[in-house]
Amino acid sequence: MAWRMLQNTILQMKEATDRTIGVMNVSGEVVACTEQSLKGTIRESALSSLEEMIGSYMVRDGDTYKPVATPGARFEYVVFVSGEDEYARSLCVMAALAIGNAKKYYDEKHDRATFIKNIILDNILSGDIYMKANELRMPLDVPHIVYLIRQVDQPDNAAVDVVANMFPDKSRDFVVSISESELALISEVSGNYETRDFVKTAEKIRDTLNAEILSKTEIGIGTVAPTLKDLAVSYKEAQSAINIGKMFDTERDVMSYESLGIGRLIYQLPTTVCEMFLSEVFEDSSIDGLDSETLMTIQKFFENNLNVSETSRNLFVHRNTLVYRLEKIKKITGLDLREFDHAIIFKVALMVKRYLSIQGSAF
Secondary structure (H helix, E strand, O other): OOHHHHHHHHHHHHOOOOOOEEEEEOOOEEEEEOOHHHOOOEOHHHHOOHHHHOOOOEEEOOEEEEEOOOOOOOOOEEEEEEOOOHHHHHHHHHHHHHHHHHHHHHHHHHHHHHHHHHHHOOOOOHHHHHHHHHHOOOOOOOOEEEEEEEEOOOOOOHHHHHHHHHOOOOOOEEEEEOOOOEEEEEEEOOOOOOHHHHHHHHHHHHHHHHHHHOOOEEEEEOOOEOOHHHHHHHHHHHHHHHHHHHHHOOOOOEEEHHHOOHHHHHHOOOHHHHHHHHHHHOHHHHHHHOOHHHHHHHHHHHHOOOOHHHHHHHHOOOHHHHHHHHHHHHHHHOOOOOOHHHHHHHHHHHHHHHHHHHHOOOO
16 A cells, blocks of 8 residues: 555544554554654564454554454555553544445555556456456446557656646546557547547646656557457557558557548458559559659648648648649549549559558568
């Protein structure tokens, strides 16, 4: 159990009494106390008489001791209060109860996060999810969505704490570490929602991590999982969102699985089919005759929805210059990008070519 939670629980009781209240572990070390000077000390007299405290309390050297009840175990912590009178015993009982409840909450929260992590990583059988959820008092049918956060630069372990602080309700949202450079946020979804709402949340996470720990991140967003059993699917979709999204648009750092569009389809095609498509669209590898300036022109033309005037303004070139470039592309490839059907074919072909280059195809 975190010493911080022990200490906070003890300090809350300090306001109600002038007695010294502390907690020691089974090694006799004081791990939390209203008197800071006692932390870290060893209580030899109490340590030698731990067996006497099982299920009851004891008095030693002017202090009253009581073990913290722990289901399924003897005990892990012992509460002590200064004094040997009835008031000390009453305080001891209340303090032990408070520590026991705090420990139960802490353990349950930790178990819940571990449970969620096991689900998204497929480390738990589907039939066991219901039993474990029931044991942890977690409803099965509450929808959640998975955000996969990947640190691009030097990984920083503080990223987990930063994201956890952004989503403090530990009964609704879970932040789990996946690897040295990846963590996942599993966030409860309520009410009406749209993909853009999830994208805004991801952008907020990205900006916060960049501001607080100077961490550059890529974030993939899965689809909404209607039940806990569906979380593994949402997690895999978040992985695909990053992998596919970065493959076809290297500038993006927030990618939603629902917004991958054609890229998701291309990613699932065999390379042989992709190679066949390219050979049919670009005879004699005509696409290789396009220089970087021409390819940039094509990209801007697509970004401006095939609008010649708008594209020429964005490229800072005369309209006739852009028309000349488009004619040149038509002459080389046989496709007129000013025609919608030709533009679609060319757009898909460029994405397929990029996909093959990343896959290491010889095309």
